[in-house]
Amino acid sequence: MNSFTKHEDPIILERTYRLFREYFKLAEKKRRWSLDEDIPWDQCNPALHGVVADVVETFCSVELYLPDYLSKLIPQVRTNRGRAWFLANWGYEESKHSMALSDWLLKSRQRTDEQMTDLDARVSANEFILPSDSALGMLCYAMMQELATWLNYVQLRRVVKDKGGDPALDTVLRLISVDERAHYDFFRKVVSMYLEHDREATIQHLRDIIYNFQMPAVDLLSDGRQRVERVRALKIFDEEIFYFQVVEPALAALGLTKADLKQRKFKRDASLAVAF
Numbered sequence: 411m412n413s414f415t416k417h418e419d420p421i422i423l424e425r426t427y428r429l430f431r432e433y434f435k436l437a438e439k440k441r442r443w444s445l446d447e448d449i450p451w452d453q454c455n456p457a458l459h460g461v462v463a464d465v466v467e468t469f470c471s472v473e474l475y476l477p478d479y480l481s482k483l484i485p486q487v488r489t490n491r492g493r494a495w496f497l498a499n500w501g502y503e504e505s506k507h508s509m510a511l512s513d514w515l516l517k518s519r520q521r522t523d524e525q526m527t528d529l530d531a532r533v534s535a536n537e538f539i540l541p542s543d544s545a546l547g548m549l550c551y552a553m554m555q556e557l558a559t560w561l562n563y564v565q566l567r568r569v570v571k572d573k574g575g576d577p578a579l580d581t582v583l584r585l586i587s588v589d590e591r592a593h594y595d596f597f598r599k600v601v602s603m604y605l606e607h608d609r610e611a612t613i614q615h616l617r618d619i620i621y622n623f624q625m626p627a628v629d630l631l632s633d634g635r636q637r638v639e640r641v642r643a644l645k646i647f648d649e650e651i652f653y654f655q656v657v658e659p660a661l662a663a664l665g666l667t668k669a670d671l672k673q674r675k676f677k678r679d680a681s682l683a684v685a686f
């Protein structure tokens with residue numbers, strides 16, 4: 411049984427849909443941006459250090475698994491209009507992220523068309539498997555993952571500045587990070603609602619997700635481990651950053667502490683698993 415069945419209380423469905431409508435209203439009013447008009451593409455810096463392009467390519471590949479995310483997440487929430495409609499809107503926003511990053515890789519001449527075609531083929535070769543088959547579990551995962559993704563883009567923006575600057579990429583990263591933060595905020599509000607509704611089950615899922623957390627899809631690429639290492643070496647993301655800048659603030663925003671999660675031991679075998 412999908413663990414969401416228990417939660418499909420009409421009040422929860424109504425509140426989720428209202429949260430989605432608030433999210434959508436703000437997105438339409440304040441957050442819509444254009445790939446063609448809002449990025450100063452004539453200010454790409456082809457001399458930017460290659461290590462930045464490697465990380466941009468890694469983040470782009472994570473965004474390129476969008477068909478797997480959508481095709482697997484929507485069936486989990488098909489009877490929850492707020493979450494299903496959210497995913498439709500989320501998919502549109504996420505599709506722009508991979509397009510903006512790919513366009514930058516090409517326009518800055520950091521990658522050729524052939525290299526981008528090869529990346530597409532490598533991404534398509536493996537399917538992303540959801541880390542939880544429960545809709546509530548994926549809600550908790552999405553909340554953590556969106557905050558981590560927001561942070562990844564914020565940190566990469568800092569690295570771009572340090573490595574010589576690039577006004578086009580800086581704009582791309584700013585626009586994407588604002589979207590990622592809005593995704594996190596929506597998921598956080600929904601998780602908060604489930605905490606009120608079924609505290610025990612929500613904490614259990616949060617615990618599973620936090621103790622086994624892994625950024626999606628990077629390990630599906632043959633050179634995934636090197637990519638994770640590059641991200642780690644640039645201090646964009648590692649276990650410490652995940653704990654102090656993702657887990658702690660996310661738990662605090664939900665009114666929880668580490669002590670609320672410490673009721674059982676969990677396996678920790680993920681490449682970016684957190685060492686508590």
Ligand SMILES: [Fe+2]
Nearest residue numbers: 473504507590
């Ligand atoms: Fe994204």
Ligand SMILES: [Fe+2]
Nearest residue numbers: 556589590593
């Ligand atoms: Fe996102």
